[in-house]
Amino acid sequence: MERIKRFVPTFRYYLDHADQNEELIERHARQLAYRQLISPESLRNMTDLELGQVIGTLGRLELVRSEFERSPVS
Secondary structure: OHHHHHHHHHHHHHHHOHHHHHHHHHHHHHHHHHHHHOOHHHHHHOOHHHHHHHHHHHHHHHHHHHHHHHOOOO
16 A cells, blocks of 8 residues: 555556646647658658648647747747
């Protein structure tokens, strides 16, 4: 029983921060996807339309990031 009690605070912390954990996992997945998408090999084989889509998506992500950084902290 004592062994289980040791893990309770860690588990509570995990539950309290589950949304943040999911966001980090999703962010990491996006980073991996974009690294593959803009790799030298991918860029060599990319069509103009695909390149435009990538640039548009990255532009929107930058806009969201800059808006987030300007928002007041609650």
